[in-house]
Amino acid sequence: MTRQPRDHLSAVIPAKAGIHVDFVRPKMESGLRRNDDRKNMCFVTCVAAVLMAALLTPKLAFAAAPATRVRAPPDLHQRVGFDQELGTQVPLDTVFHDASGKAIHLRGLLHGKPVLLVPGYFTCKTLCSVVRTGVAKGVRGTGFTPGKQFDVVLVSIDPNETPADARHAQHMDAANHPGAGVAHWHYLTGTRTSIAPLMHSIGFRYMFDARSDQFDHATGIVVLTPDGKVSQYLFGVKFPAETLRLALVNASHGSVGNIIDRLVLLCCQYDTSTGRYTLTIHRIMQGLGISFAVLLAGFVVFLRRSETRRTEERS
Numbered sequence: 001m002t003r004q005p006r007d008h009l010s011a012v013i014p015a016k017a018g019i020h021v022d023f024v025r026p027k028m029e030s031g032l033r034r035n036d037d038r039k040n041m042c043f044v045t046c047v048a049a050v051l052m053a054a055l056l057t058p059k060l061a062f063a064a065a066p067a068t069r070v071r072a073p074p075d076l077h078q079r080v081g082f083d084q085e086l087g088t089q090v091p092l093d094t095v096f097h098d099a100s101g102k103a104i105h106l107r108g109l110l111h112g113k114p115v116l117l118v119p120g121y122f123t124c125k126t127l128c129s130v131v132r133t134g135v136a137k138g139v140r141g142t143g144f145t146p147g148k149q150f151d152v153v154l155v156s157i158d159p160n161e162t163p164a165d166a167r168h169a170q171h172m173d174a175a176n177h178p179g180a181g182v183a184h185w186h187y188l189t190g191t192r193t194s195i196a197p198l199m200h201s202i203g204f205r206y207m208f209d210a211r212s213d214q215f216d217h218a219t220g221i222v223v224l225t226p227d228g229k230v231s232q233y234l235f236g237v238k239f240p241a242e243t244l245r246l247a248l249v250n251a252s253h254g255s256v257g258n259i260i261d262r263l264v265l266l267c268c269q270y271d272t273s274t275g276r277y278t279l280t281i282h283r284i285m286q287g288l289g290i291s292f293a294v295l296l297a298g299f300v301v302f303l304r305r306s307e308t309r310r311t312e313e314r315s
Contacts, residue, residue: 082218083203088230090117090201096155096188099166106153106198106228109186114150114231114251115224116244119204120217121158122169122187127219127237132169134238135221136177141241142248147184149256150248154185157199157206157215159192202230223247226255232270243270246277266290 092107109115118135120128132154139146146152156166166187174182199206206217220235231251234243249257250265268277 079205079207080216080218081203081205082220082233082235083205084233085201085203085230086232088201088203090224090228090230091197092228094190094194094198096190096194097163097166099163099170099187101163104186104188109151109153110224110226110228111151112226112255113148114226114248114256115228116150116152116248117202117222117224118152118154119157119199119202119222120154120219121156121215122154122161122165122189123158125214129169129172130237131219131221132173133177134236136173136180136182138239138241138244140177140180142245144245144248144256145184146181150252152181152185154187155195155198156187156189157195157204157217159190159195161189163189165189223251225251225253243277246270 090106092105092110094106095103096106098104116135116139118131120131122128135152139152144150154166154169166189170182170185170187173180173185202222204218204222206215208214209216218235219237220233221239222230223232223234225231232247234247245257246261246265246268247270249261254262264277271278
């Protein structure tokens with residue numbers, strides 16, 4: 001019986017169990033296991049490096065952001081604003097186009113009624129639609145009807161806008177604000193030579209911001225008299241119905257509203273800080289003084305007539 005080398009010795013223990021013990025394979029598998037361990041360690045190291053880079057990259061980008069951030073122009077407040085030009089005559093012969101594309105002069109929109117002039121533009125992505133919402137809510141509560149007692153005129157400051165942009169804005173406003181008479185509002189677009197003189201006359205300053213591809217501008221509306229002069233400014237994006245009504249009555253010179261509106265105006269004054277009409281002692285005293293003068297005059301007339309009657313009766 002020849003003896004096999006130990007390296008290739010195999011035994012069956014026990015034979016019936018079918019368990020085979022090989023003394024060569026464990027040595028080979030131990031070598032392979034060491035190679036696999038090295039590969040696993042390399043893989044884990046690579047994954048850890050990738051994760052670390054992913055975590056550090058946003059921090060480095062965030063740290064570098066302030067150095068490349070574009071700041072607003074230093075003269076933004078000088079270039080954008082709303083100056084009160086009370087009593088100024090707006091250019092009535094400037095030509096615009098309405099939502100249907102028809103050429104129209106501002107003079108043709110007055111019709112002897114006061115006008116709410118709303119500057120802005122129709123493709124604005126920020127405040128312009130909010131301003132129009134404020135106008136619609138205010139108009140709806142005034143008790144007046146656009147096209148009858150007054151008119152609403154919206155003028156775009158963007159010379160690149162078209163009547164199609166105006167139609168789309170009017171369609172959206174009519175759908176969002178039923179009862180505000182949006183169908184009778186006038187949505188105007190025009191060229192730079194028409195827009196600039198009108199905005200200059202009402203003190204509306206704006207600029208185009210190439211970074212955001214939008215116009216920077218103030219918010220508010222202007223109330224015009226029937227002959228096209230600036231009567232009042234209402235700033236912000238919300239316009240209370242009672243304030244709008246009194247502003248229209250005041251601008252109409254008595255052609256709009258009733259005696260109660262005029263009595264309220266006699267005792268109230270518009271406060272630009274709150275955007276509302278408020279009672280003032282000066283106006284109240286003025287109203288009381290006028291009332292007393294009227295009563296005194298009536299009393300004097302009554303006494304003179306009574307004296308005349310007595311004289312006639314004696315004779």
